[in-house]
Each structure stands twice: as C-alpha cells, then as structure tokens.
Amino acid sequence: MMKSIIERISQGKFWQFHGGIHPPEQKKLTSEKPIRNIALPKQLILPLQQHIGSQGELLVTVGDKILKGQPLTKSLNPMSVPVHAPTSGIISAIKKSVIAHPSGLSELCIFIDVDGNDSWIKREICNDFKTLDKETIINKIASAGIAGMGGAGFPTHIKLSAKPEINFLIINAAECEPYITADDLLIREQSEAIIDGIKILDHLLTPAFILIGIEDNKPEAIKALQEATRNIEKIKVCILPTKYPTGGEKQLIKVLTGKEIKSGSLPINSGIIVQNIATCFAITDAVIHDIPLIRRVVTVSGKSLGKPQNIWALLGTPISYLLKQCDHTHENNNKLVVVMGGPLMGFSISNAQVPIIKTSNCILAPSAIEMPSAFSGKSNEVECIRCGQCSDVCPSQLMPQELQWSAKAKDYDQLNKLNLFDCIDCGACAYVCPSQIPLVEYYRIAKAEIRQQQLFDVKSEKAKTRFEARKIRLEKDKTARIEKHKKAAEARKAAMNNSTPEANGAKSAVAAALARVKAKKAASNNQKKSISNKEQHESNDQNHESSLKSNDNRKAKISATIAKVKAKKAQEASISKEVELNDSVTSTLKITDDKKVRIAATIAKAKAKEKEIDNKEEKVTFKSSSKNNQQKEST
Amino acid sequence: MAFWIASSPHNHNLNETSALMRLVIYAALPGILVQWYFFGWGNIIHISLAIITALVCEFTVLALRQKKIQPQLLDGSAILTAILLGICLPALAPWWISVIGTIFAIVIVKQLYGGLGHNLFNPAMAGYVMLLISFPLQMTSWQPPLSLMPMNVDFFHAISTIFTGFTPDGYSVEQLRTSADGFTMATPLDTLKTDLFLGLTVSESMTSPVFGDHFAVGWEWVNFAFLAGGLFLIIKKCIAWQTPVSFLFSLFICSFIAYTINPDNSASTMFHWFSGACMLGAFFILTDPVSGAASAKGRLIIGALAGLLVYLIREFGGYPDGVAFAILLCNMTAPLIDQFTRPRTYGHKRGET
Numbered sequence: 001m002m003k004s005i006i007e008r009i010s011q012g013k014f015w016q017f018h019g020g021i022h023p024p025e026q027k028k029l030t031s032e033k034p035i036r037n038i039a040l041p042k043q044l045i046l047p048l049q050q051h052i053g054s055q056g057e058l059l060v061t062v063g064d065k066i067l068k069g070q071p072l073t074k075s076l077n078p079m080s081v082p083v084h085a086p087t088s089g090i091i092s093a094i095k096k097s098v099i100a101h102p103s104g105l106s107e108l109c110i111f112i113d114v115d116g117n118d119s120w121i122k123r124e125i126c127n128d129f130k131t132l133d134k135e136t137i138i139n140k141i142a143s144a145g146i147a148g149m150g151g152a153g154f155p156t157h158i159k160l161s162a163k164p165e166i167n168f169l170i171i172n173a174a175e176c177e178p179y180i181t182a183d184d185l186l187i188r189e190q191s192e193a194i195i196d197g198i199k200i201l202d203h204l205l206t207p208a209f210i211l212i213g214i215e216d217n218k219p220e221a222i223k224a225l226q227e228a229t230r231n232i233e234k235i236k237v238c239i240l241p242t243k244y245p246t247g248g249e250k251q252l253i254k255v256l257t258g259k260e261i262k263s264g265s266l267p268i269n270s271g272i273i274v275q276n277i278a279t280c281f282a283i284t285d286a287v288i289h290d291i292p293l294i295r296r297v298v299t300v301s302g303k304s305l306g307k308p309q310n311i312w313a314l315l316g317t318p319i320s321y322l323l324k325q326c327d328h329t330h331e332n333n334n335k336l337v338v339v340m341g342g343p344l345m346g347f348s349i350s351n352a353q354v355p356i357i358k359t360s361n362c363i364l365a366p367s368a369i370e371m372p373s374a375f376s377g378k379s380n381e382v383e384c385i386r387c388g389q390c391s392d393v394c395p396s397q398l399m400p401q402e403l404q405w406s407a408k409a410k411d412y413d414q415l416n417k418l419n420l421f422d423c424i425d426c427g428a429c430a431y432v433c434p435s436q437i438p439l440v441e442y443y444r445i446a447k448a449e450i451r452q453q454q455l456f457d458v459k460s461e462k463a464k465t466r467f468e469a470r471k472i473r474l475e476k477d478k479t480a481r482i483e484k485h486k487k488a489a490e491a492r493k494a495a496m497n498n499s500t501p502e503a504n505g506a507k508s509a510v511a512a513a514l515a516r517v518k519a520k521k522a523a524s525n526n527q528k529k530s531i532s533n534k535e536q537h538e539s540n541d542q543n544h545e546s547s548l549k550s551n552d553n554r555k556a557k558i559s560a561t562i563a564k565v566k567a568k569k570a571q572e573a574s575i576s577k578e579v580e581l582n583d584s585v586t587s588t589l590k591i592t593d594d595k596k597v598r599i600a601a602t603i604a605k606a607k608a609k610e611k612e613i614d615n616k617e618e619k620v621t622f623k624s625s626s627k628n629n630q631q632k633e634s635t
Numbered sequence: 636m637a638f639w640i641a642s643s644p645h646n647h648n649l650n651e652t653s654a655l656m657r658l659v660i661y662a663a664l665p666g667i668l669v670q671w672y673f674f675g676w677g678n679i680i681h682i683s684l685a686i687i688t689a690l691v692c693e694f695t696v697l698a699l700r701q702k703k704i705q706p707q708l709l710d711g712s713a714i715l716t717a718i719l720l721g722i723c724l725p726a727l728a729p730w731w732i733s734v735i736g737t738i739f740a741i742v743i744v745k746q747l748y749g750g751l752g753h754n755l756f757n758p759a760m761a762g763y764v765m766l767l768i769s770f771p772l773q774m775t776s777w778q779p780p781l782s783l784m785p786m787n788v789d790f791f792h793a794i795s796t797i798f799t800g801f802t803p804d805g806y807s808v809e810q811l812r813t814s815a816d817g818f819t820m821a822t823p824l825d826t827l828k829t830d831l832f833l834g835l836t837v838s839e840s841m842t843s844p845v846f847g848d849h850f851a852v853g854w855e856w857v858n859f860a861f862l863a864g865g866l867f868l869i870i871k872k873c874i875a876w877q878t879p880v881s882f883l884f885s886l887f888i889c890s891f892i893a894y895t896i897n898p899d900n901s902a903s904t905m906f907h908w909f910s911g912a913c914m915l916g917a918f919f920i921l922t923d924p925v926s927g928a929a930s931a932k933g934r935l936i937i938g939a940l941a942g943l944l945v946y947l948i949r950e951f952g953g954y955p956d957g958v959a960f961a962i963l964l965c966n967m968t969a970p971l972i973d974q975f976t977r978p979r980t981y982g983h984k985r986g987e988t
Contacts, residue, residue: 018978021648023646023648024646104640178646250981250982254981260981260982261982262982262983263980263981263982263983264982265982335639336638336639337638337639337641337645339643339645341643343643343644343645343646344643344644344645344646345643345644346643346645347643348638348639348640348641348645349638350638350640351638352638364645366645371645371646372649373645373646373647374645374646375639382652382706382707382710382751383652383751383752384752385652385655385712385751385752385924385925386752386924386927387652387924388875388924388929391929391930391978395981396982397978397980397981398980399929399930399977399978401929402929402973402977419980419983422980422981422982422983425643427643427644430644430647431644431647431648432650433647433650434651434652434654434655435652436647436651438642440642440643440644441642
C-alpha cells in the first residue's frame with residue numbers, strides 16, 4: 001500500500017481532491033524580492049496567547065528590563081506555549097489590547113518599549129541534535145514557543161509527542177492561497193535550515209516517508225528543495241498542480257497519499273503528521289541555535305502598497321508599522337481594507353495596532369479596483385438559483401447551496417445531516433457564487449449557533465437529571481413520612497381503644513383536664529369579681545395556669561392528631577390514585593414541565609444572547625475558525 | 636481612515652447571476668435567428684410580446700411583494716423565461732397566447748412560488764403546457780416553414796395574423812397552413828404520428844414535403860443552432876454538461892432500440908434528435924438549475940428520465956412532442972432525486988450521514 005503510494009509519487013502522479021478553484025494568484029507582486037529585514041519598531045505588542053490552547057502564566061511585570069529571547073510567559077499545561085521577548089527593552093504595560101482576531105477582541109498583551117540594543121539572553125548552541133535525547137528536543141521545541149505557523153497555531157510539541165507509528169510525515173509547503181509568498185521566499189533563502197528542521201522531525205518521529213508538498217507555481221523554491229534533499233532518499237519533493245485549497249491539511253493528505261482522514265478524526269490516527277514548512281525552520285532555530293520563535297516571514301502585499309514585499313517581522317510588530325515600511329497609500333478616504341491572512345481565508349482587521357503573531361503569514365492591503373467585493377460593504381446577495389457551482393468547487397464535497405438554505409432556515413438537524421462541520425471555511429463556494437451569497441458567513445454563524453445549542457443541550461440534560469433525581473427523592477421522603485405517620489396513628493388508636501390502665505389513665509386525664517378547664521373558667525370569673533382576694537387567687541391562678549397550659553397542650557395535640565389523620569387519609573387516597581397513574585402519565589407530565597422550563601429558559605437565553613450576540617458569535621467563531629485553521633495549516 | 640470589516644473570502648470571481656442569464660440569452664440567439672430564417676417573423680413578435688409582458692408582470696409582483704425592483708427586474712431571468720416561451724409558441728398564434736402564457740409563467744409559476752430560485756417548475760414550460768392544455772387549437776396550429784407555404788408571409792403578414800387572425804390579404808392561419816395541393820401541413824412530428832396512426836410506415840410517411848431532405852425542413856436547422864448554442868454554454872461552464880448529455884443519450888438509446896426492433900413504425904434516432912423542441916429542451920430548459928437536480932449524479936438521472944419520457948410521449952402519447960411534459964415531470968422528481976444523490980462528503984463513508 002505505502003510502496004504503491006511512493007511509486008505513484010515518484011512517477012509524479014498524484015490524487016485529486018474534489019473541487020477547488022483557481023483565483024488570480026498575484027504572487028508575482030512579492031515573489032521576486034528577497035525577504036527584507038526592517039528596522040526595529042519603537043514598540044512591540046505581544047499577545048499572551050498566539051496559538052490554539054490556553055495562555056501561559058506571566059513571568060514578568062511592568063517595568064522589567066528584558067533581553068531578546070527571554071521567556072515572558074511560562075506554559076502551565078501541555079496545550080500552552082510560552083511567548084518570548086522578540087528584542088530587548090522595557091515592559092511598559094501589560095493590558096488588554098486588540099489582537100489579531102476576526103472579532104477584534106481585546107486580550108491581555110505585553111507592551112515592550114524597544115531599547116534598540118537588541119541584546120540577546122545567553123544562548124546555548126547545539127551543533128549536533130543527535131546527541132540530545134528525544135525528550136530534550138521536544139522540550140526545547142515546547143519551550144521555544146513553537147506553534148504551527150501555517151495559520152492555525154497548533155502547539156507543535158503536541159504533534160511530536162504522540163507515539164503511534166508514523167507512515168508519512170508531510171511537510172506543507174503548498175502555500176495555495178493567492179498573494180502569499182512567505183513560505184516560497186523562506187524556502188529559497190533558507191532551504192538548508194529547513195531541511196535541518198525536517199531532519200529533526202525525522203529523528204523524533206521516524207516516519208517511513210517524508211513528503212514535501214509544494215505547488216508548481218514556485219519553481220525556484222522547488223529547485224532549492226530538490227537541491228537540498230538530493231542525497232536524502234527518504235524525502236520526496238512532491239510538485240503538485242496549483243489549485244486552491246491544496247494546502248488544506250485534509251486536501252494535501254488526499255493529494256499526496258490518496259487517503260481521506262475520517263470526519264472528526266486527526267491525521268495522526270491514520271499514521272500521518274502534517275507540519276508547515278515555516279515551522280520546520282523555527283524548529284531548526286530552536287533546537288540548534290536556541291532561538292525561540294520571535295520572528296517570522298510576513299508577506300505584505302496588495303495593490304494599495306507602493307512596495308509589496310516579504311518582511312522578517314518580529315512578533316508583536318504592529319501592522320501599521322509594516323504597512324508604512326511598504327509605502328501604504330490610502331487612496332480611498334472612507335474605506336480601508338486590511339486583511340490578515342490571504343484573500344480567501346484571512347480576516348479583515350479593525351485596527352492598525354493589531355500586532356503580528358506566530359500565525360500571521362500575510363498582511364493584505366488591496367486596492368478597491370483589485371478587490372471590489374471587499375470594499376462594497378453592502379452585500380450584493382441575490383437569490384440562489386441552485387446553479388451548483390459551489391458544490392462543484394467544494395473540496396469537502398458538500399452541497400453548499402443546500403447548506404445555505406438550511407442555515408437560513410436555522411434547521412440545525414438538517415445542517416448536521418449535510419455535514420456542515422466538515423466545512424473547512426476555505427471560501428471556494430463563496431468565491432464562485434454568481435448570486436454573491438456570503439456562504440461562509442452563513443456557515444460560521446450556523447456553526448456557532450449549533451455549538452451553543454449543544455452546550456445548552458448538555459446543560460439542560462444535566463438539569464433534567466438533577467430535577468428527576470430530586471423528584472424521586474421527594475417522593476421517597478413523602479412515602480416514608482406517610483408510612484411513619486400511619487404507624488404512629490394506628491398505635492395511638494389501638495392504645496385508645498384498649499381498656500388498658502394507660503388508656504384509662506389517658507381518658508381520665510382528658511376528663512380531668514376538662515374539669516380543670518371548667519374550674520379555670522369559673523376561677524377567672526371569680527378573679528374578675530373578687531380582685532380584693534388577691535393572694536388567695538394568686539395561688540389559685542398558679543394552679544389554674546398550670547392546668548390551663550397542660551389542657552391547651554392536650555387540646556392542640558388532639559386536634560393536630562385529628563388533622564394528621566385527615567391529612568393521612570387524604571394522602572392515602574391521593575397516593576393510591578398516584579399509584580394507579582402509570583409511569584407514562586407521570587413522565588409525560590414531567591416532560592411537559594421540562595418543556596415549559598426549557599422554553600422559558602430558551603427565551604431568556606435568546607434575549608440575553610441578542611444583547612451580546614456579536615461578542616459571543618465572534619468568540620465562538622474564533623474557536624471554530626481556529627479549529628478549522630488547525631486543519632488547514634498554511635494554505 | 637475607517638477600517639472596513641468584511642467576512643472572508645474577500646475576493647470574488649465577480650461572476651453574477653444576471654451575467655449567467657445574459658449568456659444563456661446570447662446562446663439562444665443563433666436558434667432564434669435560424670427560426671426566423673425558416674419560419675418568419677412570428678416567433679420574434681411573440682418573443683417581444685412575451686418580454687414586455689414578463690417585465691410588466693415582474694415589476695407589478697415585485698412591487699406588491701415590496702422587493703427591490705431594479706436589480707431583480709433586470710437580472711435577466713424574466714426575460715429569459717419570456718424568450719424561451721416565445722420560441723416555443725406556434726409562429727402565428729394569436730397575441731394573447733403569449734401574453735397569457737407569460738403572465739401564468741411569471742406571476743403564478745415563478746413569483747407565487749417565491750420568485751427567482753424558489754420555483755418548483757420551469758416557468759416557460761409550465762406556461763407552455765398551460766397554453767397547450769387550455770388552447771389546444773391555437774397551440775397546435777403550427778406554421779409550416781416559409782419555403783413550403785403557398786404564399787409569402789412577411790413581417791406585416793405575421794404581425795397582422797398575430798393581432799387580427801388574418802393576413803392583410805384576408806387569409807386565416809388555417810388557410811396559410813394549407814399546402815398547394817389542399818392538405819393542412821403539420822409539424823414533422825405531428826405528420827409522422829398521424830401517418831403511423833393511419834397505418835403508414837415511417838419510410839412512407841417520410842415522403843411528405845415537411846421532412847425535406849434530412850429529417851425535418853427548418854426544424855433540423857433550428858435544432859442544430861440550439862445545439863451549437865448549448866455547446867457554447869457548456870464550454871463557458873454556464874450549464875452543467877450532465878443534463879443534456881444524459882438526455883440526448885437516453886433519447887438516442889430509446890429510439891435506437893425501437894428502431895432496431897421495428898424500423899417500420901419507429902423514427903430514426905437522428906429524427907428524434909433534430910425535430911421538435913429536442914435541443915432547446917436539452918440545453919436551455921432542462922438545464923435550468925432552479926428546477927433541476929443539484930448534484931452531478933442527480934443531473935444524469937434527470938436527463939435520462941427526461942429522455943425516456945420524451946420518447947414515450949412522442950411514441951405512445953397523445954401529443955406529437957413531449958419535451959414540455961417530460962421536463963415538468965422531471966421538475967417534480969428533482970427534490971426527491973436530490974435527496975438520494977447527495978455526494979459523499981470528504982472523510983465520510985458512502986451512505987453515512
């Protein structure tokens with residue numbers, strides 16, 4: 001099986017994934033210029049979280065002087081990676097600031113005032129990584145803060161720590177999205193270092209084969225890779241036909257191996273690991289040169305720039321600074337479109353202070369002529385005519401037109417049936433749609449709503465079980481109580497009816513009490529009449545009072561008993577009725593109750609949701625999009 | 636400086652629905668011209684009438700529904716429906732035929748079902764079938780090709796006949812259809828059907844002048860022009876190739892089997908292909924995405940089904956041509972076919988949701 005795959009690949013034959021599009025590539029704008037090093041910006045803004053997972057714990061405080069490469073956060077769990085100081089300087093603030101995220105969310109960021117010395121922390125250079133054991137290497141990668149640099153930012157060490165047998169290590173150099181040439185240029189300039197990184201991965205994972213997938217629109221990079229891998233039997237440079245989205249993880253796997261990753265499963269379960277080629281370079285830096293991930297190649301492109309080019313940007317560099325370096329002209333006074341990422345999967349940013357992070361491979365500043373649909377603002381959407389062009393291009397072989405209807409109708413069951421969650425957000429459908437329906441937007445909203453619904457369902461399910469349990473408990477208590485009362489009453493009854501001495505005593509006690517009451521009444525009358533005989537009456541009163549008290553107690557007890565008996569009878573009756581009512585009846589009652597509760601809760605939630613719908617949606621979308629990004633390293 | 640926020644993708648191939656519609660209209664032009672060449676001005680007058688009616692209807696309904704009028708009115712879909720209906724009508728049918736047909740197509744079949752993209756049936760064909768059932772006399776009074784007609788029918792003749800029922804010289808449609816030797820000429824399909832019913836063989840029937848040298852005078856070239864237009868649309872990726880290919884193949888197979896078994900009573904495969912509304916139906920009407928199947932497999936099924944139905948109706952049905960009926964029947968099955976022909980999603984096993 002594997003042999004035949006390799007044979008095919010050696011012959012230059014590949015599989016095909018369904019659909020795909022050929023948007024204008026526009027790579028020439030930046031592909032013919034070397035990667036430029038730019039002067040240090042005055043300030044860097046480092047978000048604590050730049051990857052999928054959780055953020056690390058802060059190691060520094062405001063006012064600290066920091067050196068280049070110094071870790072600023074500490075990772076607390078496997079899914080978090082630290083961030084490092086990209087250059088030396090002083091921490092001026094640690095506060096919330098707008099981050100690179102579609103929602104324009106604010107998250108905790110470290111602000112660094114750059115001192116311009118660029119002085120390094122002490123480094124330990126390791127010339128031969130083979131002397132290190134695997135765990136040390138993985139630790140080095142983890143503590144260098146490396147997360148997938150293709151777009152999703154999945155912590156790299158997690159992928160490397162897994163231990164199943166790996167058949168294929170796939171290096172994703174497809175870079176299929178238009179405009180982006182960051183990987184292309186990096187390969188051309190750093191092919192040796194990249195191959196070193198691949199060797200490190202090989203050492204860690206010992207895969208049977210290593211496949212580098214690269215699209216045929218990068219001839220120079222292909223040449224560089226072929227040159228660098230000439231003597232390595234295990235590595236195959238696979239030149240793939242250019243088609244978007246070849247760089248999607250699932251699509252790349254399909255093209256190279258003919259295998260499909262089962263829906264909801266990870267490639268590693270099929271013995272495949274995909275790493276982005278820029279990540280390989282970062283691994284070399286980390287393991288050999290002890291340089292943490294503090295910079296990356298960013299393509300700054302688009303026709304509103306005077307000098308579009310690739311730049312070695314320090315993480316945390318504000319986008320405005322990069323745009324200035326590329327002579328950004330602002331032609332239109334009202335509208336400015338700046339996209340982080342490519343034109344098909346990137347997101348437009350709302351603030352020029354947004355910093356470059358580990359996953360930012362491109363900053364796109366198109367002109368209005370170049371990308372009119374991005375500037376039009378209002379939607380030009382018209383009715384779907386079911387032309388089916390969307391399903392022709394869908395790489396997941398979905399039916400986008402049907403999804404769209406179900407999404408508009410909020411028919412979540414149908415959406416699940418149509419496999420909405422296999423959509424990778426690649427945007428091919430919306431790109432070709434003649435009715436210009438923003439399909440991906442509809443799917444994102446639907447995905448977010450379904451996720452929310454699922455969370456809610458889980459919650460309500462829990463509440464339901466709790467409620468049921470409580471009901472059963474109450475029922476039990478009730479029957480136990482009734483049983484107890486019944487027994488007690490029976491015992492009393494028996495005692496009363498028997499002419500035992502105690503019973504007689506009780507009767508006589510009652511009679512005595514009645515007598516005492518009468519006496520007391522008489523006495524109280526007397527009391528009113530003869531106030532002069534106080535002293536005598538006082539003693540009498542005391543007697544009377546005590547008898548009165550006991551009398552009252554008795555009375556109360558008797559009436560209580562009578563009431564109890566009545567209640568018991570009533571309860572018995574109701575219980576027998578209840579027993580007669582079979583389970584189904586009670587359960588339907590319960591269900592209707594539950595429904596009411598649920599409906600009320602839903603309405604309340606919906607109201608609450610409406611208020612902060614934007615925030616929430618964006619947040620959930622972030623999660624979903626980042627999840628999808630994970631599948632789609634380096635498109 | 637305001638940042639402009641939009642959802643990805645930020646790029647678009649700038650294709651538009653109205654552009655698709657325009658392309659289909661352009662592709663129909665050769666067919667219309669050939670039709671004009673062989674049958675005169677009648678259909679062009681009907682097309683014009685239908686377009687005017689369609690625009691008025693569309694405007695009225697959109698206004699009543701409080702929709703954005705301008706973009707939807709000019710998206711070309713109503714005009715396309717009108718053109719297709721106009722092409723299908725008998726050239727010298729009275730003017731109210733195209734008006735009533737278009738009103739039915741646009742108001743009832745299209746807009747009352749929810750407008751563009753929501754109609755279950757192809758509006759042009761539904762309009763045509765309504766007319767055929769309601770006004771059988773007018774709808775079957777086909778004008779023979781000009782070359783076979785005893786008198787000349789120019790533009791003024793046509794317009795006068797359409798609006799008054801008589802030419803300026805006082806001839807009725809029925810008289811125009813009568814050949815020099817006193818027979819009323821019908822369409823080739825109709826002639827063949829009648830002759831077979833009368834007990835003639837196909838080869839005997841084919842001696843009738845309406846068949847000409849090949850399959851059918853005029854009709855064959857009209858079909859050929861629509862075939863050319865259809866191929867253009869396929870090359871332009873404006874329509875899916877599956878539907879027409881499957882339709883023509885299916886019709887070919889059906890007629891081939893019948894012809895092999897019983898050549899005396901069955902017309903040839905090419906006669907089926909190049910007579911009646913075959914090519915128009917295959918490339919311009921069956922391919923209507925709104926009322927057709929959505930998946931590639933579904934389109935193949937729909938096409939094959941339509942081919943079979945056309946053959947059955949032509950061969951065994953009461954009407955000489957069956958394209959309109961076949962298409963409406965296929966429109967009905969489309970949602971069901973869609974249900975069962977969804978493609979397998981990446982990472983899923985077949986049949987697994």
